[in-house]
Amino acid sequence: MDFSTIRYALGTTNAAKKAAVQMATLAEPICQSVPSGVSGQPMSEEETIAGAINRAKTVLAEVPHAQIGLGLEGGLMYDDRYTHQWYLISVCAAWNGAELHVGKGLSFPIPNKAAERIQKENIELSVIIDEWSGLTNSNHQGGAYALLTEDRIRRADVFRDAVLAALTPFFSKLYE
Numbered sequence: 578m579d580f581s582t583i584r585y586a587l588g589t590t591n592a593a594k595k596a597a598v599q600m601a602t603l604a605e606p607i608c609q610s611v612p613s614g615v616s617g618q619p620m621s622e623e624e625t626i627a628g629a630i631n632r633a634k635t636v637l638a639e640v641p642h643a644q645i646g647l648g649l650e651g652g653l654m655y656d657d658r659y660t661h662q663w664y665l666i667s668v669c670a671a672w673n674g675a676e677l678h679v680g681k682g683l684s685f686p687i688p689n690k691a692a693e694r695i696q697k698e699n700i701e702l703s704v705i706i707d708e709w710s711g712l713t714n715s716n717h718q719g720g721a722y723a724l725l726t727e728d729r730i731r732r733a734d735v736f737r738d739a740v741l742a743a744l745t746p747f748f749s750k751l752y753e
Protein backbone atom coordinates (compact mmCIF):
# COMPACT_ATOMS: atom_id res chain seq x y z
CA MET A 578 0.00 0.00 0.00
CA ASP A 579 1.36 3.40 -0.99
CA PHE A 580 -0.48 6.10 0.95
CA SER A 581 1.65 8.88 -0.54
CA THR A 582 -0.07 9.01 -3.95
CA ILE A 583 -3.18 10.76 -2.61
CA ARG A 584 -3.73 14.48 -1.93
CA TYR A 585 -4.91 14.90 1.64
CA ALA A 586 -6.66 17.87 3.22
CA LEU A 587 -6.21 18.01 6.97
CA GLY A 588 -8.74 20.00 9.00
CA THR A 589 -6.26 21.71 11.31
CA THR A 590 -2.86 23.40 11.35
CA ASN A 591 -1.91 21.71 14.66
CA ALA A 592 1.76 20.63 14.40
CA ALA A 593 1.34 17.29 16.19
CA LYS A 594 -1.57 16.33 13.95
CA LYS A 595 0.28 17.42 10.80
CA ALA A 596 3.31 15.34 11.84
CA ALA A 597 1.01 12.35 12.41
CA VAL A 598 -0.35 12.55 8.87
CA GLN A 599 3.15 12.97 7.44
CA MET A 600 4.37 9.91 9.33
CA ALA A 601 1.38 7.79 8.35
CA THR A 602 1.21 8.73 4.67
CA LEU A 603 4.66 10.06 3.73
CA ALA A 604 2.68 12.81 1.99
CA GLU A 605 2.43 16.55 2.66
CA PRO A 606 -1.17 17.35 3.68
CA ILE A 607 -2.88 20.63 2.82
CA CYS A 608 -3.65 21.99 6.29
CA GLN A 609 -6.65 24.21 6.86
CA SER A 610 -8.26 24.97 10.17
CA VAL A 611 -11.98 24.12 10.18
CA PRO A 612 -14.52 24.00 13.00
CA SER A 613 -15.09 20.67 14.70
CA GLY A 614 -18.75 21.44 15.32
CA VAL A 615 -18.45 19.98 18.83
CA SER A 616 -17.27 21.49 22.11
CA GLY A 617 -13.66 22.62 22.43
CA GLN A 618 -13.18 19.79 24.90
CA PRO A 619 -15.16 16.69 23.84
CA MET A 620 -16.12 14.67 26.91
CA SER A 621 -17.29 11.40 25.30
CA GLU A 622 -16.17 9.03 22.55
CA GLU A 623 -19.29 9.86 20.56
CA GLU A 624 -18.58 13.59 20.64
CA THR A 625 -14.91 13.04 19.76
CA ILE A 626 -15.80 10.90 16.74
CA ALA A 627 -18.41 13.45 15.64
CA GLY A 628 -15.79 16.21 15.79
CA ALA A 629 -13.37 14.17 13.69
CA ILE A 630 -16.03 13.43 11.07
CA ASN A 631 -17.19 17.06 10.91
CA ARG A 632 -13.62 18.22 10.36
CA ALA A 633 -12.95 15.60 7.65
CA LYS A 634 -16.10 16.47 5.69
CA THR A 635 -15.73 20.24 6.06
CA VAL A 636 -12.09 20.33 5.01
CA LEU A 637 -12.69 18.19 1.92
CA ALA A 638 -15.51 20.55 0.91
CA GLU A 639 -13.22 23.55 1.42
CA VAL A 640 -10.22 22.04 -0.39
CA PRO A 641 -11.83 20.51 -3.47
CA HIS A 642 -8.55 19.57 -5.18
CA ALA A 643 -7.81 17.17 -2.30
CA GLN A 644 -8.98 13.57 -2.62
CA ILE A 645 -9.37 12.63 1.03
CA GLY A 646 -10.32 14.88 3.93
CA LEU A 647 -8.84 14.01 7.32
CA GLY A 648 -10.29 15.10 10.64
CA LEU A 649 -8.24 14.50 13.78
CA GLU A 650 -9.91 15.07 17.12
CA GLY A 651 -8.77 14.57 20.69
CA GLY A 652 -11.24 13.99 23.48
CA LEU A 653 -11.94 12.44 26.84
CA MET A 654 -14.20 9.56 27.80
CA TYR A 655 -15.17 8.09 31.14
CA ASP A 656 -15.32 4.34 31.79
CA ASP A 657 -18.09 4.02 34.35
CA ARG A 658 -18.20 0.23 34.10
CA TYR A 659 -14.83 -1.32 34.89
CA THR A 660 -12.22 1.18 35.96
CA HIS A 661 -14.05 4.40 36.89
CA GLN A 662 -11.31 6.20 35.06
CA TRP A 663 -11.10 9.00 32.46
CA TYR A 664 -9.25 8.24 29.21
CA LEU A 665 -7.72 10.47 26.56
CA ILE A 666 -8.63 9.30 23.05
CA SER A 667 -7.38 10.41 19.65
CA VAL A 668 -9.60 9.77 16.64
CA CYS A 669 -9.11 10.16 12.88
CA ALA A 670 -11.94 10.33 10.35
CA ALA A 671 -11.20 9.96 6.63
CA TRP A 672 -13.74 11.00 3.98
CA ASN A 673 -13.37 10.87 0.20
CA GLY A 674 -16.76 12.31 -0.64
CA ALA A 675 -18.44 8.91 -0.76
CA GLU A 676 -16.88 6.67 1.84
CA LEU A 677 -16.15 7.34 5.51
CA HIS A 678 -13.74 5.46 7.76
CA VAL A 679 -12.79 6.11 11.37
CA GLY A 680 -9.59 5.06 13.14
CA LYS A 681 -9.03 5.24 16.86
CA GLY A 682 -5.57 5.70 18.36
CA LEU A 683 -4.40 4.58 21.74
CA SER A 684 -6.78 5.28 24.57
CA PHE A 685 -4.77 6.37 27.61
CA PRO A 686 -5.84 6.82 31.24
CA ILE A 687 -5.50 10.37 32.46
CA PRO A 688 -5.60 11.40 36.09
CA ASN A 689 -9.22 11.80 37.15
CA LYS A 690 -8.33 15.08 38.85
CA ALA A 691 -7.62 16.53 35.39
CA ALA A 692 -11.09 15.65 34.11
CA GLU A 693 -12.65 16.97 37.32
CA ARG A 694 -10.89 20.33 36.91
CA ILE A 695 -11.90 20.50 33.24
CA GLN A 696 -15.54 20.21 34.24
CA LYS A 697 -15.41 22.38 37.36
CA GLU A 698 -13.32 25.21 35.87
CA ASN A 699 -14.64 24.87 32.32
CA ILE A 700 -11.14 24.63 30.86
CA GLU A 701 -9.57 22.36 28.22
CA LEU A 702 -7.09 19.56 28.82
CA SER A 703 -4.26 21.48 27.16
CA VAL A 704 -4.48 24.15 29.89
CA ILE A 705 -3.78 21.53 32.56
CA ILE A 706 -1.08 19.76 30.56
CA ASP A 707 0.64 23.10 29.89
CA GLU A 708 0.46 23.89 33.61
CA TRP A 709 1.79 20.48 34.72
CA SER A 710 4.55 20.32 32.10
CA GLY A 711 5.59 23.97 32.13
CA LEU A 712 5.21 24.03 28.34
CA THR A 713 3.09 26.27 26.16
CA ASN A 714 1.05 24.64 23.41
CA SER A 715 1.73 21.12 24.69
CA ASN A 716 -1.10 19.99 22.41
CA HIS A 717 1.09 20.84 19.39
CA GLN A 718 3.93 18.77 20.85
CA GLY A 719 4.08 15.48 22.75
CA GLY A 720 0.91 16.34 24.61
CA ALA A 721 -0.52 14.59 27.60
CA TYR A 722 0.82 11.27 26.34
CA ALA A 723 4.41 12.54 26.50
CA LEU A 724 3.97 14.10 29.93
CA LEU A 725 2.37 10.99 31.44
CA THR A 726 4.81 8.51 29.85
CA GLU A 727 7.93 10.66 30.27
CA ASP A 728 8.17 10.98 26.50
CA ARG A 729 7.78 7.29 25.67
CA ILE A 730 4.64 8.08 23.66
CA ARG A 731 3.94 11.34 21.86
CA ARG A 732 0.68 12.79 20.56
CA ALA A 733 1.82 12.52 16.92
CA ASP A 734 2.56 8.79 17.37
CA VAL A 735 -0.94 8.12 18.65
CA PHE A 736 -2.59 10.08 15.85
CA ARG A 737 -0.31 8.38 13.30
CA ASP A 738 -1.85 5.03 14.23
CA ALA A 739 -5.36 6.49 14.10
CA VAL A 740 -4.64 7.89 10.61
CA LEU A 741 -3.32 4.53 9.42
CA ALA A 742 -6.42 2.80 10.77
CA ALA A 743 -8.76 5.26 9.04
CA LEU A 744 -6.93 5.14 5.69
CA THR A 745 -6.24 1.43 5.37
CA PRO A 746 -9.77 0.51 4.17
CA PHE A 747 -9.32 2.94 1.24
CA PHE A 748 -6.12 1.24 0.15
CA SER A 749 -6.28 -2.46 1.02
CA LYS A 750 -8.04 -4.77 -1.40
CA LEU A 751 -8.99 -6.97 1.54
CA TYR A 752 -11.84 -4.58 2.37
CA GLU A 753 -13.46 -4.89 -1.10
Ligand SMILES: O=P(O)(O)OP(=O)(O)OP(=O)(O)OC[C@H]1O[C@@H](n2cnc3c(O)ncnc32)[C@H](O)[C@@H]1O
Nearest residue numbers: 589591617650651701702703706716720721722732
Ligand atom coordinates in the same frame (compact mmCIF):
# COMPACT_ATOMS: atom_id res chain seq x y z
O1 LIG B 1 -5.70 22.79 16.85
P1 LIG B 1 -6.72 21.72 16.92
O2 LIG B 1 -6.72 20.83 15.74
O3 LIG B 1 -8.10 22.21 17.29
O4 LIG B 1 -6.23 20.76 18.08
P2 LIG B 1 -6.45 20.82 19.63
O5 LIG B 1 -5.37 20.05 20.26
O6 LIG B 1 -6.59 22.25 20.06
O7 LIG B 1 -7.90 20.23 19.86
P3 LIG B 1 -8.54 18.76 19.90
O8 LIG B 1 -9.95 18.99 19.46
O9 LIG B 1 -7.75 17.74 19.21
O10 LIG B 1 -8.57 18.36 21.45
C1 LIG B 1 -9.59 18.78 22.34
C2 LIG B 1 -8.99 19.43 23.55
O11 LIG B 1 -8.20 18.50 24.26
C3 LIG B 1 -6.86 18.93 24.35
N1 LIG B 1 -5.97 17.79 24.15
C4 LIG B 1 -6.25 16.65 23.50
N2 LIG B 1 -5.21 15.83 23.52
C5 LIG B 1 -4.24 16.47 24.19
C6 LIG B 1 -2.93 16.15 24.56
O12 LIG B 1 -2.37 14.99 24.23
N3 LIG B 1 -2.24 17.05 25.28
C7 LIG B 1 -2.77 18.22 25.62
N4 LIG B 1 -4.01 18.59 25.32
C8 LIG B 1 -4.74 17.73 24.61
C9 LIG B 1 -6.72 19.93 23.20
O13 LIG B 1 -5.70 20.82 23.34
C10 LIG B 1 -8.08 20.61 23.22
O14 LIG B 1 -8.13 21.56 24.24
